[in-house]
Amino acid sequence: MTIAAALEIALAVLVLGMAAWTIAARETFAAVVGFVAYGLLLALVWVRLEAVDVALTEAAIGGLSGILLVGAAARLRTSETPAVAESPDGMLRVAAAVLAAIVAAALAAGVLALPDPAPTLAPPVAANIAATGLGNPVTGVLMAFRAMDTLLEKVVLLLALVGVWSLAPDRVWGGRPGPRHQADPLGVLAFLARLLPPVGIVVGIYIFWVGADHPGGAFQGGTILAAMWLLVMTAGLTDAPPVRLRWLRLVLIAGPAVFLVVGLAGLWLGDGFLSYPIAYAKPLIVTIEVAMTLTIAVTLGLLLAGAPERSA
Amino acid sequence: MSFALDILTITAVSAGAFFFLAGTVGLLRFPDALTRLHALTKADNLGLGLVVLGLLPQAGSLRGGLKLICVWLLVLLAGATVSQLIARAALASTASGQRGNPL
Numbered sequence: 253m254t255i256a257a258a259l260e261i262a263l264a265v266l267v268l269g270m271a272a273w274t275i276a277a278r279e280t281f282a283a284v285v286g287f288v289a290y291g292l293l294l295a296l297v298w299v300r301l302e303a304v305d306v307a308l309t310e311a312a313i314g315g316l317s318g319i320l321l322v323g324a325a326a327r328l329r330t331s332e333t334p335a336v337a338e339s340p341d342g343m344l345r346v347a348a349a350v351l352a353a354i355v356a357a358a359l360a361a362g363v364l365a366l367p368d369p370a371p372t373l374a375p376p377v378a379a380n381i382a383a384t385g386l387g388n389p390v391t392g393v394l395m396a397f398r399a400m401d402t403l404l405e406k407v408v409l410l411l412a413l414v415g416v417w418s419l420a421p422d423r424v425w426g427g428r429p430g431p432r433h434q435a436d437p438l439g440v441l442a443f444l445a446r447l448l449p450p451v452g453i454v455v456g457i458y459i460f461w462v463g464a465d466h467p468g469g470a471f472q473g474g475t476i477l478a479a480m481w482l483l484v485m486t487a488g489l490t491d492a493p494p495v496r497l498r499w500l501r502l503v504l505i506a507g508p509a510v511f512l513v514v515g516l517a518g519l520w521l522g523d524g525f526l527s528y529p530i531a532y533a534k535p536l537i538v539t540i541e542v543a544m545t546l547t548i549a550v551t552l553g554l555l556l557a558g559a560p561e562r563s564a
Numbered sequence: 565m566s567f568a569l570d571i572l573t574i575t576a577v578s579a580g581a582f583f584f585l586a587g588t589v590g591l592l593r594f595p596d597a598l599t600r601l602h603a604l605t606k607a608d609n610l611g612l613g614l615v616v617l618g619l620l621p622q623a624g625s626l627r628g629g630l631k632l633i634c635v636w637l638l639v640l641l642a643g644a645t646v647s648q649l650i651a652r653a654a655l656a657s658t659a660s661g662q663r664g665n666p667l
Binding site: 440441443444447448451 | 638641642644645648649
């Protein structure tokens with residue numbers, strides 16, 4: 253057995269163990285910590301599978317969803333003790349176990365029934381990637397060959413934000429999301445929030461830009477930008493903007509809107525909806541990606557900031 | 565030359581792994597939050613520093629090496645800040661005599 257194989261087996265065991273622990277943990281906060289660690293280990297698994305794009309996304313989204321879940325755990329704290337003390341009766345447990353076993357068996361059967369070699373569209377992608385002007389086949393699939401999926405994904409993100417906003421009571425509708433964070437203006441958090449964003453913004457833009465030819469892209473870059481914004485807000489250096497602002501809402505729809513406009517233009521300039529004229533494929537893709545990076549950064553930042561709570 | 569560099573890599577990465585192991589043992593065995601943080605920061609600072617030092621000869625390019633050093637510096641910054649914040653939260657919860665608030 254080579255060292256690499258031993259490492260992979262250890263990684264798989266760790267991921268499975270972490271998953272089991274996350275399910276078994278009775279305390280919400282402990283389960284959240286387990287879930288975040290599970291996500292980071294999963295990112296390492298993607299690296300071992302040479303899917304660095306997926307690994308970056310997993311690490312970025314795992315971190316942000318971790319923050320969301322920590323926030324949820326903090327809100328659930330008051331009801332934690334009665335919830336832990338509550339124990340479902342035997343029948344319910346058996347039913348849940350049977351249901352979980354059936355789903356697991358169906359998934360296992362699905363994976364085992366895959367033909368060998370698995371069906372793949374990778375060769376046609378590799379053959380046609382030159383037409384998009386991109387070097388990274390993952391970005392090519394996301395932005396050109398399966399552009400429709402990416403467009404709808406961005407709309408889903410927007411719908412999620414609308415869902416969060418709709419939790420706001422009427423009197424603060426359009427107001428500022430979340431509580432106003434207070435931190436010592438000379439403390440360590442404020443220091444980090446001043447020192448890190450210049451670095452983080454450069455890294456975020458770099459990750460977005462490099463996505464054309466290497467692992468990276470709008471989503472990963474946008475997530476880093478959102479993290480920087482959240483850091484500055486958490487340190488109390490700036491306040492979350494009121495969600496009624498016109499420019500804010502324009503940025504929120506900029507990504508899907510530019511995508512749609514370019515897609516519709518393809519109806520008479522190219523071969524159909526979301527097809528780019530070959531001569532302009534790369535500049536058009538970059539334009540969409542710039543708008544999407546901004547939209548993703550602001551959407552994720554506001555998703556984590558939460559529902560409007562203050563009318564000011 | 566490359567043999568000497570390989571020896572450096574193996575020595576430094578092993579030493580780094582040792583600090584990670586010692587830091588983890590400390591994290592599991594030490595009695596309170598502050599001493600556990602003390603153990604943890606050894607893994608972050610020294611352990612990762614030694615691993616990065618060991619990987620530098622294998623980086624292949626100046627750019628790759630600089631990226632590795634940047635990773636170490638960013639982890640140092642984040643680790644130092646977060647351990648300060650956790651330590652303050654731990655101190656505050658001890659002072660008020662309540663159960664530690666991990667948030």
